[in-house]
Amino acid sequence: MKSLFLLLPLLLAFTAPTKPTRVVFFGDSITEAGARPGGYILKIQEMLAKQNRAADYELIGKGIGGNKVYDLYLRMEDDVLALKPDVVVIYIGVNDVWHKSTSGTGTDAPKFVKFYEALIRKLQAGGSKVILCTPAVIGERTDNSNEQDGDLNAYSTMIRELATKQNLPLVDLRKAFIDYNLQNNPTNKDRGILTTDRVHLNETGNLFVAEQMLAAIEKR
Amino acid sequence: MKSLFLLLPLLLAFTAPTKPTRVVFFGDSITEAGARPGGYILKIQEMLAKQNRAADYELIGKGIGGNKVYDLYLRMEDDVLALKPDVVVIYIGVNDVWHKSTSGTGTDAPKFVKFYEALIRKLQAGGSKVILCTPAVIGERTDNSNEQDGDLNAYSTMIRELATKQNLPLVDLRKAFIDYNLQNNPTNKDRGILTTDRVHLNETGNLFVAEQMLAAIEKR
Amino acid sequence: MKSLFLLLPLLLAFTAPTKPTRVVFFGDSITEAGARPGGYILKIQEMLAKQNRAADYELIGKGIGGNKVYDLYLRMEDDVLALKPDVVVIYIGVNDVWHKSTSGTGTDAPKFVKFYEALIRKLQAGGSKVILCTPAVIGERTDNSNEQDGDLNAYSTMIRELATKQNLPLVDLRKAFIDYNLQNNPTNKDRGILTTDRVHLNETGNLFVAEQMLAAIEKR
Amino acid sequence: MKSLFLLLPLLLAFTAPTKPTRVVFFGDSITEAGARPGGYILKIQEMLAKQNRAADYELIGKGIGGNKVYDLYLRMEDDVLALKPDVVVIYIGVNDVWHKSTSGTGTDAPKFVKFYEALIRKLQAGGSKVILCTPAVIGERTDNSNEQDGDLNAYSTMIRELATKQNLPLVDLRKAFIDYNLQNNPTNKDRGILTTDRVHLNETGNLFVAEQMLAAIEKR
Numbered sequence: 001m002k003s004l005f006l007l008l009p010l011l012l013a014f015t016a017p018t019k020p021t022r023v024v025f026f027g028d029s030i031t032e033a034g035a036r037p038g039g040y041i042l043k044i045q046e047m048l049a050k051q052n053r054a055a056d057y058e059l060i061g062k063g064i065g066g067n068k069v070y071d072l073y074l075r076m077e078d079d080v081l082a083l084k085p086d087v088v089v090i091y092i093g094v095n096d097v098w099h100k101s102t103s104g105t106g107t108d109a110p111k112f113v114k115f116y117e118a119l120i121r122k123l124q125a126g127g128s129k130v131i132l133c134t135p136a137v138i139g140e141r142t143d144n145s146n147e148q149d150g151d152l153n154a155y156s157t158m159i160r161e162l163a164t165k166q167n168l169p170l171v172d173l174r175k176a177f178i179d180y181n182l183q184n185n186p187t188n189k190d191r192g193i194l195t196t197d198r199v200h201l202n203e204t205g206n207l208f209v210a211e212q213m214l215a216a217i218e219k220r
Numbered sequence: 221m222k223s224l225f226l227l228l229p230l231l232l233a234f235t236a237p238t239k240p241t242r243v244v245f246f247g248d249s250i251t252e253a254g255a256r257p258g259g260y261i262l263k264i265q266e267m268l269a270k271q272n273r274a275a276d277y278e279l280i281g282k283g284i285g286g287n288k289v290y291d292l293y294l295r296m297e298d299d300v301l302a303l304k305p306d307v308v309v310i311y312i313g314v315n316d317v318w319h320k321s322t323s324g325t326g327t328d329a330p331k332f333v334k335f336y337e338a339l340i341r342k343l344q345a346g347g348s349k350v351i352l353c354t355p356a357v358i359g360e361r362t363d364n365s366n367e368q369d370g371d372l373n374a375y376s377t378m379i380r381e382l383a384t385k386q387n388l389p390l391v392d393l394r395k396a397f398i399d400y401n402l403q404n405n406p407t408n409k410d411r412g413i414l415t416t417d418r419v420h421l422n423e424t425g426n427l428f429v430a431e432q433m434l435a436a437i438e439k440r
Numbered sequence: 441m442k443s444l445f446l447l448l449p450l451l452l453a454f455t456a457p458t459k460p461t462r463v464v465f466f467g468d469s470i471t472e473a474g475a476r477p478g479g480y481i482l483k484i485q486e487m488l489a490k491q492n493r494a495a496d497y498e499l500i501g502k503g504i505g506g507n508k509v510y511d512l513y514l515r516m517e518d519d520v521l522a523l524k525p526d527v528v529v530i531y532i533g534v535n536d537v538w539h540k541s542t543s544g545t546g547t548d549a550p551k552f553v554k555f556y557e558a559l560i561r562k563l564q565a566g567g568s569k570v571i572l573c574t575p576a577v578i579g580e581r582t583d584n585s586n587e588q589d590g591d592l593n594a595y596s597t598m599i600r601e602l603a604t605k606q607n608l609p610l611v612d613l614r615k616a617f618i619d620y621n622l623q624n625n626p627t628n629k630d631r632g633i634l635t636t637d638r639v640h641l642n643e644t645g646n647l648f649v650a651e652q653m654l655a656a657i658e659k660r
Numbered sequence: 661m662k663s664l665f666l667l668l669p670l671l672l673a674f675t676a677p678t679k680p681t682r683v684v685f686f687g688d689s690i691t692e693a694g695a696r697p698g699g700y701i702l703k704i705q706e707m708l709a710k711q712n713r714a715a716d717y718e719l720i721g722k723g724i725g726g727n728k729v730y731d732l733y734l735r736m737e738d739d740v741l742a743l744k745p746d747v748v749v750i751y752i753g754v755n756d757v758w759h760k761s762t763s764g765t766g767t768d769a770p771k772f773v774k775f776y777e778a779l780i781r782k783l784q785a786g787g788s789k790v791i792l793c794t795p796a797v798i799g800e801r802t803d804n805s806n807e808q809d810g811d812l813n814a815y816s817t818m819i820r821e822l823a824t825k826q827n828l829p830l831v832d833l834r835k836a837f838i839d840y841n842l843q844n845n846p847t848n849k850d851r852g853i854l855t856t857d858r859v860h861l862n863e864t865g866n867l868f869v870a871e872q873m874l875a876a877i878e879k880r
Contacts, residue, residue, distance in 0.1 A: 070290045070293075070294075070335075071331065073290075073293075073294065074290075074334065074335060074338060100323075100324030100325060100544075100761060101324060101543060101544050101760060102542065102543070103320075103328065103541060103542070104319075104320030104321060104324045104325075104326050104540075104541050104544075105320060105324070105325065105326050105327060105328045105331075106324050106325050107325060108323065108325045111291065111325075114294065115290075115294060118294060139810075143813060143817075144804045144809060144810060144813050145810055145813035145814040145817055146810045147810045147811050147814065148810055149804060149809055149813070150799075150804060150805055150806045150807045150808055150809030150810050150811075150812075151807050151810075152810075153803060153804050153805035153809070154805040154806075154807065157803075157805055320541060320764075321540060321763060321764050322763070323761060323762070324544065324760075324761050324764075359590075363593060363597075364584045364589060364590060364593050365590055365593035365594040365597055366590045366594075367590045367591050367594065368590055369584060369589055369590030369593070370579075370584060370586045370588055370590050370591075370592075371587050371590075372590075373583060373584050373585035373589070374585040374586075374587065377585055510730045510733075510734075510775075511771070513730075513733075513734065514730075514733065514774065514778060539764075540763075540764030540765060541764060543760075543768065544759075544760030544761060544764045544765070544766050545760060545764075545765065545766050545767060545768045545771075546764050546765050547765060548763065548765045551731065551765075554734065555730075555734060558734060
């Protein structure tokens with residue numbers, strides 16, 4: 001009888017349904033693909049399932065192709081705040097840089113920061129914890145000769161400074177991708193290591209991002 | 221004695237100072253300059269003063285150089301809604317087109333419309349009446365050979381369609397400027413008729429815009 | 441007998457096979473497609489064949505996709521002068537304007553003129569008669585609201601001025617296309633009248649260009 | 661007496677003034693400024709004068725602001741070949757990269773190489789020895805976060821490959837500037853170390869380039 005009483009709290013801990021942590025992944029086409037089969041969000045789900053922890057998290061992908069930071073700001077209320085997420089992972093920046101040269105519609109550096117700050121402020125005011133990511137790559141060459149490397153480095157620095165200043169968790173995908181390529185891309189290819197097309201993730205890339213993301217979500 | 225009491229409310233209604241209509245001019249460098257000496261906002265003030273109607277309106281300039289439609293959206297709450305204006309005149313679009321070629325940071329056409337619509341919605345929800353303007357010119361040549369004419373025409377069409385669809389007053393500056401130049405720019409100059417530098421207003425241009433704006437504000 | 445001898449040279453002149461006039465069409469992807477089945481160069485050939493005049497002309501297409509005026513200048517010696525053509529039809533300008541917004545690699549207006557002039561000068565020095573063309577369209581909307589209309593009008597004006605100044609034949613495709621669309625594009629579509637995709641010629645467009653080109657070649 | 665006559669030609673050969681080596685510096689605004697007081701070409705002249713070797717070289721600046729590789733190609737005959745130089749130092753590439761974002765009129769990478777190769781070929785055919793230079797910097801930050809770093813690295817790689825393939829002397833200014841900044845720019849400034857404005861040379865920069873250039877000219 002005594003042992004039963006001792007076990008009771010333990011039993012309750014195992015049986016009481018905990019509300020899962022709701023995580024919204026908020027981003028562009030990389031995140032849109034992340035919610036499809038093989039995508040990084042589903043891979044995080046699989047990792048959790050293997051650890052019998054599928055119920056701990058509710059993962060929701062809110063990526064739209066072509067999005068820039070100000071697109072996130074525009075649709076934040078309807079697409080994210082309305083869901084009252086516990087955590088929002090912001091993964092944006094590739095198109096803000098890339099569209100400068102492909103259609104003349106990128107985002108100026110100072111405005112990138114202003115919109116990013118406003119986004120964080122509103123999400124936090126809505127009760128969400130915010131995790132930042134740096135934009136990984138537009139081209140996987142390892143000698144800093146991908147056309148947008150300069151800007152990607154600059155915009156990543158801005159995001160890192162935001163994370164530091166506001167004491168927010170950061171998934172430094174840019175650093176992680178570059179380090180990975182330095183180890184795994186000896187012939188200086190511009191795609192095919194972690195991406196299919198210099199930007200979007202291949203199988204390895206999705207797994208790689210899933211690992212980085214999950215670690216940050218758990219550590220938050 | 222009795223009649224006097226009956227008249228009193230009527231007398232008060234005629235003599236009590238009415239609250240002036242608060243109008244915010246919300247835009248880019250053209251509007252920023254509009255609030256400076258010689259600018260179109262001050263010219264509207266002067267026109268009203270000549271008619272002894274200076275007290276009817278409180279005119280407030282909220283233009284910032286380099287602004288695009290999404291910049292207005294970002295600062296709308298602090299800069300406009302906080303003032304609880306009766307009327308907001310939105311005059312934006314030049315930089316959305318122009319920055320495509322000068323820095324690769326213009327605004328895609330579909331996003332221009334989305335942000336414009338969101339801006340109108342939020343301003344109206346805040347209790348303001350909204351007046352739209354088309355972007356006047358980037359170059360005053362009359363043969364449609366200014367580099368951005370195609371885009372300015374396209375973005376102006378989008379704004380006209382918004383005004384029609386939502387039944388909002390429109391100051392069609394683009395049409396007005398082109399018509400004026402067809403009459404007054406026989407040698408097809410690219411500046412010097414209504415602008416100093418193809419974009420920003422000279423004395424005549426400020427007066428011209430003031431007239432168009434005041435007519436729309438009164439008619440609203 | 442005497443009269444027969446006098447007539448002989450005249451008879452020979454009428455019966456001897458004349459060397460055909462060699463015409464090189466020098467341009468971009470529109471001209472590259474012009475030399476393929478259904479293309480405008482083959483259509484000119486067919487028109488001549490119907491008039492039993494196929495032997496009068498040797499038509500050679502020298503178009504390469506993506507070419508701008510300076511690409512023509514670079515390959516002029518190998519691709520054109522080496523063929524010692526009697527006539528060179530220069531049809532260039534679309535990419536000089538278009539690539540400004542699609543890849544940041546268009547051609548500045550003053551340099552467009554400088555290269556065009558140098559091209560004419562070298563082709564003429566090589567013994568060829570030169571025919572100029574204006575760039576037709578990037579978008580077939582009739583209200584000057586295609587994004588590049590301003591620049592296309594400006595670059596066409598520059599080519600018209602070159603033709604006038606140097607007294608050279610001009611195929612004013614831009615004017616012809618706009619006039620045709622004003623008659624045949626009542627719903628302001630941006631493609632499908634003379635082009636398949638806003639730029640490249642459909643069947644009607646190839647026929648239309650063939651007619652304009654042949655007229656200019658014959659009149660030269 | 662007889663022996664004296666035999667010696668005479670030899671004596672003359674030793675004492676007669678040798679014709680100076682004519683060097684043309686062929687480039688953009690950096691080279692245009694290089695021929696002005698304080699510029700790198702005049703600094704080379706001063707260095708030679710200090711060694712009493714001013715007469716060994718005739719240095720001619722042929723830089724024009726805003727020039728890209730195809731501008732050099734266009735004016736090569738008049739501005740360079742006409743002078744029959746012994747050596748031509750080609751210093752180009754900054755605007756080919758930079759103008760992509762400032763006016764949409766940069767140079768595509770493959771065309772940059774094609775024009776550069778054609779330039780070398782024609783200059784060599786004209787009897788000149790050719791020395792190549794990589795484009796130094798657009799921004800002096802040392803962490804590869806200057807906007808154009810990716811492209812400058814890529815275009816420099818292309819020039820290095822041309823030099824290797826054709827066995828031509830190379831002044832690798834990009835590498836030299838980056839190395840210098842890594843030593844002398846501890847606070848990651850974007851200007852003020854070797855440039856005044858991120859691109860054009862300050863006093864130290866002109867001296868630095870002069871040293872690099874002179875070494876290559878002497879070694880050629």
